[in-house]
Amino acid sequence: MFSRILIANRGEIALRIIRSARELGIQTVCVFSEADRGAPWLDYCDDAVCIGPPPASESYLNIPRIISAAEVANVDAIHPGYGFLAENAHFAEICRSCKIAFIGPSPESMSALGDKINCKKLARQSNVPVFPGSESAIEEKAEALQIAEEIGYPVIVKASAGGGGRGMRIAHNRVSLETGIDAAQAEAQAAFGNGAVYVEKFLETARHVEVQVMGDQHGNAVHLFDRDCSTQRRHQKLIEEAPAPGVDPDKRDKLCTAAARLIQSAGYSGAATVEFLMDDDQLFYMLEVNTRVQVEHPVTEMITGIDIVAAMIRVSAGEPLPFTQDEISIRGHAIECRINAEDPDHNFAPRPGTLSRFDVPGGPGVRVDTHCRQGYRIPPNYDSLIGKLIVAGRDREHAIQRTLGALTEFQIEGIPTTIGLHRRLLKYSGFINAEIDIHYLERLLA
Numbered sequence: 028m029f030s031r032i033l034i035a036n037r038g039e040i041a042l043r044i045i046r047s048a049r050e051l052g053i054q055t056v057c058v059f060s061e062a063d064r065g066a067p068w069l070d071y072c073d074d075a076v077c078i079g080p081p082p083a084s085e086s087y088l089n090i091p092r093i094i095s096a097a098e099v100a101n102v103d104a105i106h107p108g109y110g111f112l113a114e115n116a117h118f119a120e121i122c123r124s125c126k127i128a129f130i131g132p133s134p135e136s137m138s139a140l141g142d143k144i145n146c147k148k149l150a151r152q153s154n155v156p157v158f159p160g161s162e163s164a165i166e167e168k169a170e171a172l173q174i175a176e177e178i179g180y181p182v183i184v185k186a187s188a189g190g191g192g193r194g195m196r197i198a199h200n201r202v203s204l205e206t207g208i209d210a211a212q213a214e215a216q217a218a219f220g221n222g223a224v225y226v227e228k229f230l231e232t233a234r235h236v237e238v239q240v241m242g243d244q245h246g247n248a249v250h251l252f253d254r255d256c257s258t259q260r261r262h263q264k265l266i267e268e269a270p271a272p273g274v275d276p277d278k279r280d281k282l283c284t285a286a287a288r289l290i291q292s293a294g295y296s297g298a299a300t301v302e303f304l305m306d307d308d309q310l311f312y313m314l315e316v317n318t319r320v321q322v323e324h325p326v327t328e329m330i331t332g333i334d335i336v337a338a339m340i341r342v343s344a345g346e347p348l349p350f351t352q353d354e355i356s357i358r359g360h361a362i363e364c365r366i367n368a369e370d371p372d373h374n375f376a377p378r379p380g381t382l383s384r385f386d387v388p389g390g391p392g393v394r395v396d397t398h399c400r401q402g403y404r405i406p407p408n409y410d411s412l413i414g415k416l417i418v419a420g421r422d423r424e425h426a427i428q429r430t431l432g433a434l435t436e437f438q439i440e441g442i443p444t445t446i447g448l449h450r451r452l453l454k455y456s457g458f459i460n461a462e463i464d465i466h467y468l469e470r471l472l473a
């Protein structure tokens with residue numbers, strides 16, 4: 028096992044990684060930017076190294092500075108958290124060449140799954156359902172028009188290197204498909220340095236259901252069941268829950284085993300999420316695979332009792348997965364509310380500032396993952412996540428009731444937050460009855 032790891036991240040996920048490492052008897056070294064000097068989570072690691080100025084490009088995204096810090100701090104491994112360098116195969120490659128373990132997949136499997144055209148191909152080969160559409164990058168517009176005729180409009184053009192909704196175009200006819208391909212290609216080339224795009228059937232309404240999976244370096248792969256992430260706005264999730272409501276047991280089994288099969292055949296090691304859209308008939312289509320620990324991993328931890336971050340560290344040190352599929356089961360229901368330093372009344376504009384009051388909720392089934400405390404000044408340079416409220420109950424109704432109580436106890440002053448909106452959503456009949464899809468929140472806020 029590692030004796031010392033470096034955390035190439037900040038905020039709540041840095042603290043989350045510190046906690047699992049501590050349980051495993053592993054020392055932690057945090058890197059921090061000048062904007063994060065003296066930040067609360069740095070009190071909990073064993074060592075902290077300043078790596079540069081506030082802009083992420085000069086600190087948390089700066090590979091040479093992070094590798095230098097890792098060398099100086101003499102760590103065995105680097106945990107990238109989420110965001111920043113977590114899905115950068117070049118970074119994982121550099122870690123390997125410096126003989127530092129990357130706590131995540133190999134650069135090869137990260138690249139194989141991160142390329143969406145290739146990922147879809149692997150899914151097809153593993154009998155994982157995908158949307159009908161092109162099976163390789165579009166070379167000629169005529170080819171895409173031909174496919175669209177076959178599968179029928181509307182279709183969606185997506186960037187192979189994209190993700191999280193960037194570089195997509197919906198087309199309802201031939202003309203908009205032709206312009207959509209040009210636009211998506213140009214956008215993808217500019218944003219990712221890779222203009223490869225593909226086309227597939229567009230589903231108008233759907234739920235966003237994802238499956239947590241884990242693999243090890245011995246060929247084992249398991250799933251940790253599913254989450255619903257439909258409560259989102261502009262691809263920013265606000266609420267996630269596990270298990271996904273409205274999924275029948277036989278469909279759940281098919282979905283989750285399909286996800287585990289995909290990462291098994293990819294020889295994947297570490298934690299990953301296989302994203303799907305689910306239609307009204309509970310038919311699933313894979314969207315993409317995220318090769319990192321996700322913000323919403325705690326809802327899965329709450330219903331399975333598994334420490335996903337600890338398992339990531341263990342498998343990356345070469346240990347087998349510390350659980351088998353038949354040891355994993357769902358107990359109850361969990362909901363996560365993302366508490367952001369944003370003003371929902373002003374288009375969710377980020378509102379960094381000082382937390383003049385910060386009283387966190389507690390009680391049975393209540394977990395708060397936060398790096399914040401009273402008096403902390405949230406810097407303007409990074410994302411606006413203040414913390415996550417994760418609440419478990421014996422069933423969905425119980426979890427909703429408990430979450431409402433916890434939201435009432437959660438008292439933040441000094442900046443606007445999303446707490447009030449969460450209270451409104453958890454009292455909304457559509458949410459209570461799980462009449463949700465990926466568009467309902469934007470309709471409700473309009």
Ligand code: MV4
Pocket residue numbers: 158183190191192193227228229230231235259262302304314315465
């Ligand atoms: C889709 C889709 C409908 N049909 N693909 C958006 C982000 C990226 N992960 C994939 N996305 C979508 N792909 C087909 N064939 C609708 C979306 C989509 C979406 C997906 C998940 C969560 C929120 C979303 C919001 C708008 C569109």
